[in-house]
Amino acid sequence: MTRERDHLQNIYRNRKVFHDYLVEDRVEAGISLLGSEVKSLRQGRGNLSDAYVLFRNGEAWLINAHISPYPQATHINHEPLRERKLLLSRRELRKLAAKVRERGYTLVPISLYFKGPWVKVELGLGRGKRKHDKRTALKEREDRRDMERAARDR
Numbered sequence: 620m621t622r623e624r625d626h627l628q629n630i631y632r633n634r635k636v637f638h639d640y641l642v643e644d645r646v647e648a649g650i651s652l653l654g655s656e657v658k659s660l661r662q663g664r665g666n667l668s669d670a671y672v673l674f675r676n677g678e679a680w681l682i683n684a685h686i687s688p689y690p691q692a693t694h695i696n697h698e699p700l701r702e703r704k705l706l707l708s709r710r711e712l713r714k715l716a717a718k719v720r721e722r723g724y725t726l727v728p729i730s731l732y733f734k735g736p737w738v739k740v741e742l743g744l745g746r747g748k749r750k751h752d753k754r755t756a757l758k759e760r761e762d763r764r765d766m767e768r769a770a771r772d773r
Contacts, residue, residue: 628732629731629732630660630663630730630731630733630738631663631665631666631730631731632730632731633667633668633670633727633728633730635668636727636728636743636745638748638753638756639747639748639753640725640745640747640748641745641746641747641748642729642743643744643745643746644718644743644745645729645741645744646707646711646741646742646743646744647739647740647741648679648705648706648711648741648742649705649706649707649737649738649739650681650703650705650731650738650739650740651703651706652686653697655688655689655692655697656686656689656697658691658692659688659697660731660738661733662689664686665684665685665686665731666684666685666686667684667685667728667729667730667731669683669685670685670728671683671727672705672719672725672727672728674712674716677712677716678705678712679704679705679707679712679715679716680702680703680704681702681704681705681728681740682702683700684703684728685700686699687699705742715742715744718744719744724745724746725747726743726744727742727743728740728742728743729742729743
């Protein structure tokens with residue numbers, strides 16, 4: 620698996636997703652971009668913090684993903700917050716749309732990265748955590764860290 624990950628160039632990773640959602644399944648999707656958006660992403664100017672996926676007319680769309688305008692582009696530059704189409708197979712689209720229609724499930728972008736020359740989005744299918752779930756997860760993480768620290772100090 621490390622060999623597979625060697626050619627991936629991470630652009631942005633949304634760590635807040637794992638705090639707010641219980642991610643049950645992950646899917647890799649392509650994304651339809653303009654040339655100036657790809658060049659801007661090569662400079663690391665992408666942000667998925669408020670982004671989510673919406674299903675419309677049998678297609679998946681990435682909403683609220685911010686890709687900064689490319690400074691060297693002509694006067695015709697891309698809109699930073701425009702909706703971008705996600706490229707998934709029909710079977711994956713149907714499966715994910717059915718899950719999202721179930722109560723409590725949502726599809727959120729986890730990371731944005733280059734896989735060779737292509738820009739890919741890792742999507743997470745998950746349920747939103749409640750406040751007490753977040754506290755429990757934080758407490759477990761702190762306890763695990765304390766146990767590791769105690770074992771290391773012996």
